[in-house]
Amino acid sequence: MAGQAFDVKSRGKTLYDKLWDAHLVLQRDDGSALIYIDRQLLHEVTSPQAFEGLKLAGRQPWRLDANLATPDHNVPTTLNERQHGIEGIADPVSKIQVKTLDDNCDHFGITQFDMQDQRQGIVHVVGPEQGATLPGMTVVCGDSHTSTHGAFGALAHGIGTSEVEHVLATQCLVAKKMKNMLVRVDGSLGTGVTSKDVILAIIGRIGTAGGTGFAIEFGGSVIRNMTMEGRMTLCNMAIEAGARAGMVAVDQTTIDYVQGRPFAPVGEQWQQAVKVWETLHSDSDAVFDQIVVLNGDEIKPQVSWGTSPEMVLPVDARVPSPEDAPDETRKEGYARALEYMGLTAGQKITDIPVDRVFIGSCTNSRIEDLREAAAVVKGKQVADTVKEALVVPGSGLVKAQAEAEGLDKVFLAAGLEWREPGCSMCLAMNADKLGQGEHCASTSNRNFEGRQGFGGRTHLVSPAMAAAAAIAGHFVDVRHQTSVV
Amino acid sequence: MQAFTVHQGLVAPLDRANVDTDMIIPKQFLKSIKRTGFGVNLFDELRYQDEGYPGQDCTKRPLNPEFVLNQPRYQGVSILLARQNFGCGSSREHAPWALDDFGFRCVIAPGFADIFYNNCFKNGILPITLSDEVVEQLFKEVEANEGYQLTVDLQREVVVKPGGTELPFSIDAFRRHCLVNGLDDIGLTLQDADQIRHFEQRYKADNPWLFARKNN
Numbered sequence: 214m215a216g217q218a219f220d221v222k223s224r225g226k227t228l229y230d231k232l233w234d235a236h237l238v239l240q241r242d243d244g245s246a247l248i249y250i251d252r253q254l255l256h257e258v259t260s261p262q263a264f265e266g267l268k269l270a271g272r273q274p275w276r277l278d279a280n281l282a283t284p285d286h287n288v289p290t291t292l293n294e295r296q297h298g299i300e301g302i303a304d305p306v307s308k309i310q311v312k313t314l315d316d317n318c319d320h321f322g323i324t325q326f327d328m329q330d331q332r333q334g335i336v337h338v339v340g341p342e343q344g345a346t347l348p349g350m351t352v353v354c355g356d357s358h359t360s361t362h363g364a365f366g367a368l369a370h371g372i373g374t375s376e377v378e379h380v381l382a383t384q385c386l387v388a389k390k391m392k393n394m395l396v397r398v399d400g401s402l403g404t405g406v407t408s409k410d411v412i413l414a415i416i417g418r419i420g421t422a423g424g425t426g427f428a429i430e431f432g433g434s435v436i437r438n439m440t441m442e443g444r445m446t447l448c449n450m451a452i453e454a455g456a457r458a459g460m461v462a463v464d465q466t467t468i469d470y471v472q473g474r475p476f477a478p479v480g481e482q483w484q485q486a487v488k489v490w491e492t493l494h495s496d497s498d499a500v501f502d503q504i505v506v507l508n509g510d511e512i513k514p515q516v517s518w519g520t521s522p523e524m525v526l527p528v529d530a531r532v533p534s535p536e537d538a539p540d541e542t543r544k545e546g547y548a549r550a551l552e553y554m555g556l557t558a559g560q561k562i563t564d565i566p567v568d569r570v571f572i573g574s575c576t577n578s579r580i581e582d583l584r585e586a587a588a589v590v591k592g593k594q595v596a597d598t599v600k601e602a603l604v605v606p607g608s609g610l611v612k613a614q615a616e617a618e619g620l621d622k623v624f625l626a627a628g629l630e631w632r633e634p635g636c637s638m639c640l641a642m643n644a645d646k647l648g649q650g651e652h653c654a655s656t657s658n659r660n661f662e663g664r665q666g667f668g669g670r671t672h673l674v675s676p677a678m679a680a681a682a683a684i685a686g687h688f689v690d691v692r693h694q695t696s697v698v
Numbered sequence: 699m700q701a702f703t704v705h706q707g708l709v710a711p712l713d714r715a716n717v718d719t720d721m722i723i724p725k726q727f728l729k730s731i732k733r734t735g736f737g738v739n740l741f742d743e744l745r746y747q748d749e750g751y752p753g754q755d756c757t758k759r760p761l762n763p764e765f766v767l768n769q770p771r772y773q774g775v776s777i778l779l780a781r782q783n784f785g786c787g788s789s790r791e792h793a794p795w796a797l798d799d800f801g802f803r804c805v806i807a808p809g810f811a812d813i814f815y816n817n818c819f820k821n822g823i824l825p826i827t828l829s830d831e832v833v834e835q836l837f838k839e840v841e842a843n844e845g846y847q848l849t850v851d852l853q854r855e856v857v858v859k860p861g862g863t864e865l866p867f868s869i870d871a872f873r874r875h876c877l878v879n880g881l882d883d884i885g886l887t888l889q890d891a892d893q894i895r896h897f898e899q900r901y902k903a904d905n906p907w908l909f910a911r912k913n914n
C-alpha cells in the first residue's frame with residue numbers, strides 16, 4: 214500500500230526518502246515498486262519505438278499534460294539548414310527521427326516545441342526554463358542526463374525506451390529504491406572556479422562508479438551559494454559519477470527561479486506549492502549511507518585529460534602516467550587513454566593544444582554559461598591554430614536572451630561561431646563533429662572515445678576555461694586571465 | 699503483448715554457438731524509428747550475400763543458399779533450435795524485436811545470455827533452456843525429418859515431440875504468469891490501474907498545481 218504506515222522509523226528522512234515516499238504508488242514483495250511520474254520529457258531519439266509500441270497495443274497516454282516534447286539530438290545548428298524546418302535537414306536519418314517526433318506528438322496530442330518554435334532546445338534546458346520542472350516532481354526522460362532536473366529538489370531519472378512507453382501508458386515507473394549519498398562541498402569557491410569544476414572534482418574524487426546504486430544529494434555552503442543554473446550543471450553530471458539521480462534541496466534560490474515561469478503555478482496554488490516545497494530538504498537527523506566531503510576553497514579549474522570523466526585534474530597539474538593510477542586495474546585504462554588522447558605522461562595540462570572549442574550541451578549552454586564565456590573572450594581573438602570555436606545556446610530562449618545582451622556580437626567579434634540551439638557537438642549526431650585526433654575544449658559531459666566524432670579527443674572544462682583555451686590555443690588557467698571578475 | 703499458452707510449429711536448427719545480438723540484428727539497422735520491420739534483416743549477414751543497409755528492398759538481394767532459414771523446408775518456421783550462449787553481446791531490444799517480426803515464438807537452446815533472455819519475455823518470445831544432450835538429440839531429429847514440428851506447452855512446462863515424448867523445462871513462475879496472460883510490463887502495471895488512479899486522486903488533491911495546464 215501507499216504510505217509508510219509500517220515504516221515508522223525514529224530517524225529523519227533524506228530529501229530522496231521524502232520524494233520517494235511522496236510518489237510511492239505501491240510496493241511489491243520482490244522489492245520493486247511503482248512510483249508515480251509527474252513529468253516526462255520526450256525527444257526524437259528514444260521515443261519513436263515507445264510511441265509505436267503504444268499504437269500497436271492500442272493504448273493511449275495515461276496523462277497527456279504530464280508530457281512535453283522537443284527535438285534536440287539531431288537538429289542542425291546552422292541557420293542555413295535550420296530555416297527550412299524539418300524538410301531542410303540534410304541527413305535523411307535525422308530528418309526522419311525529427312519528423313517522427315512531430316507526427317507522434319500530433320497523433321497523440323502531446324505538447325511539442327518543434328524545430329521552428331523559439332522555445333525549442335535541449336530537453337534539460339527547456340524543462341526548467343519553462344517551469345515544466347518543478348520542485349518535488351518526479352521527472353523522467355529517455356536520456357541519462359535527466360539527473361539535471363534534480364537541481365530543483367526533484368527526483369529525476371534517465372530511462373530506457375521500454376520505460377518511456379511504460380510511463381506514457383501508466384504514468385508510473387517500476388523502480389527500486391536506491392541508497393542515499395551526501396556529497397557536501399564546504400567553504401567557498403575561488404574566483405574563476407565554477408560548478409562545472411566542482412562536479413568534475415567530485416567525479417575525480419569518487420570515480421565514475423562511485424555513485425552507482427545511490428541517489429546523490431549535493432549540499433554544503435558551496436552548493437547553497439550556487440545559482441540554479443550552477444546547480445543544474447552539478448546535477449547534470451551526477452550520472453557521470455554513476456548515480457542515476459542527483460539532487461539539491463529546495464531553498465529561496467529555487468523558489469525565486471521558478472516563480473513566473475510559464476508552467477509554474479500562480480495565485481493561491483503558488484502559495485500552496487511553496488509551502489510543500491519548503492519541506493523539500495533532508496531532515497537534520499537524516500541518515501546517509503555514505504557521505505563525501507570536499508573543501509570548496511581547494512577546488513581549482515579542472516580539465517579532463519583522459520577518456521572517462523574521472524580522468525580529470527586541476528589545470529595546473531601534469532598529465533599522469535599509468536603508475537599514478539589509483540589501483541592496479543585502472544593502470545591499463547590510463548595507458549589506453551594516454552594513447553587515445555595522444556598525450557605523454559608528465560606533460561603539462563596547459564601545454565595541450567586545442568584544435569576546436571565547443572561551448573554548449575545540457576551541462577553548460579544556459580545564459581550564465583554564455584555570459585561567463587563571453588566575459589573571457591571579450592575584445593580578444595580566437596587563436597589562429599584553433600580551427601573552429603562553436604557557441605551553441607541550449608534553447609531558442611537562451612539564444613534570444615544572449616542576443617538581447619549582445620553576447621552574440623562579443624562571440625562573433627572574437628571569431629567564435631554563434632549557432633542555433635541543440636545538442637550539437639556534444640554527441641555529434643548532427644554535422645558538428647571533431648576530426649580524427651583533434652583536441653577539443655568542450656563544456657559537455659562525456660569524454661568517451663569517439664563521443665564527439667570518430668577519433669576525436671575531448672577535454673571537459675567549464676565555459677570560462679573553454680573560452681580561455683579558444684583565445685590561447687591551448688589550456689590556460691582562467692584565474693590568470695585579467696578579464697575574469 | 700501476444701499471450702503464450704500452447705504453441706505448435708515448425709523447427710529450424712541454427713547450428714552455431716555464441717550467436718550474438720549483432721549477428722541477430724546488425725547495428726546499422728538500429729537507426730530505425732520502429733520496433734517492427736526488423737524481420738527482413740534478422741541474421742542479415744548470415745542470410746544475404748551482400749551488405750545490408752536500412753530501408754533497402756531485401757527481396758532483390760542475393761540470398762545465401764547455405765543459410766538454414768533460406769532453405770525451402772524451413773519456410774514458415776516459428777521455433778528456433780540454437781546452441782550455447784544464444785543472444786550474447788549488446789543489450790539491444792532490437793534482437794527479440796527482429797525474431798518476433800520474422801515469426802519466431804520460441805527459441806530452444808542449452809543456454810542464453812542474461813539480457814537477451816529478459817528481453818525475450820518483454821516481447822512475447824519464450825526462451826526455453828534444455829540440457830546439452832536433449833538439444834543435441836533435437837538437432838539430429840530436426841535435420842533428419844523434414845517438416846519436424848514441436849509443441850510447446852508453457853502452462854505444463856513441457857515440449858512435446860512428434861511421437862508424444864515430453865521434455866520438461868522450467869520458467870520462473872512470475873514470468874510464466876506474464877507470458878501466459880500476454881502481460882508485458884505495461885500490461886502488468888495496468889493490472890494495478892485502480893491503485894494508480896486511487897493514488898492519483900489523493901495526490902492531485904494534495905498537489906493541484908502539478909495537474910494544472912500551463913497558464914499562458
Ligand code: SF4
Nearest residue numbers: 358574575636639640
Ligand atoms: S546535450 Fe549531450 S548529453 Fe545533453 S541531452 Fe544532448 S546529447 Fe545528451
